[in-house]
């Protein structure tokens with residue numbers, strides 16, 4: 001529903017952002033010699049003439065077709081798309097690195113989460129007719145809207161009554177209610193509910209109308225459906241469906257009236273051993289010694305379909321920066337930088353942890369990182385554009401580059 005708005009503003013915002021970060025990459029090479037606006041006018045002009053928000057948006061339209069959960073088939077398809085583009089743009093060292101994710105291996109302090117895939121996720125309300133109970137209203141469909149099936153849901157085929165448990169996170173929420181074998185309706189995320197509802201009180205599954213985090217669009221639009229997830233490592237395996245606040249409220253009113261609600265849930269999904277996939281590519285540096293040092297661009301390639309802003313926008317901006325720099329260097333319009341420029345498209349947080357722990361040489365070589373997440377937003381999507389510098393405890397001129405970003409794109 002939001003996709004149209006987001007796509008409408010993306011190409012302009014991405015072009016702005018790509019221009020700023022491409023310029024800043026070269027500024028990082030020669031900070032002592034240049035004053036903002038970061039580069040000689042001829043370099044700035046070359047970047048401005050080449051960088052294309054439309055080219056970035058075309059890539060975004062590809063990535064957003066995939067439900068890109070960690071270790072899933074959808075993530076793999078998005079990774080293949082990014083790698084294919086990177087090769088087509090003439091980048092070097094294009095690869096999809098794989099780090100096993102089986103629920104047992106640790107990367108640093110983090111236990112890997114197994115991959116998760118889903119084939120079917122449907123939630124129906126049944127109505128009684130003369131010949132019996134029949135599916136009448138489809139409340140959720142993974143095929144149509146994958147966000148309606150909570151991540152880490154396990155397979156099930158159950159017909160059960162719905163019971164309202166309020167938040168569903170305290171024992172008191174279940175007082176006087178028999179939820180055994182039934183499906184609970186909860187305000188909290190399925191992962192916060194499952195150990196009580198399923199583990200302690202024997203519920204068969206969860207329907208959640210959890211809202212976005214309070215720093216975002218919490219409760220503001222009752223039609224929105226929040227991304228939901230179960231606790232990956234809970235022993236109380238179950239399924240969770242996500243519905244809008246509007247649907248949740250309507251069901252609560254009916255249940256409060258004493259009206260029975262009978263649901264049929266069909267889920268074919270589950271965890272399995274897989275891999276964190278990290279796409280990477282480079283523009284090798286020109287200096288024989290300094291080329292072993294790297295300036296990196298990172299983002300996160302995972303998240304739900306369509307997920308245009310979070311975070312196809314950061315991924316395609318990185319791709320467009322890569323394309324622009326490679327092309328201008330090839331044409332002799334920009335000098336090849338002394339240090340290598342490294343591009344990284346990982347799953348969020350855990351993919352980066354797997355990369356830095358699984359291949360510590362990456363951490364050693366990278367001297368500065370430009371990370372982009374949700375760079376396609378704007379006032380239309382209630383987004384506040386943040387530019388964050390590194391911590392004071394690690395003094396570096398690179399923090400001034402972050403300030404230059406902020407100034408140049410405000």
Ligand SMILES: [Zn+2]
Pocket residue numbers: 300310311373374
């Ligand atoms: Zn994000």
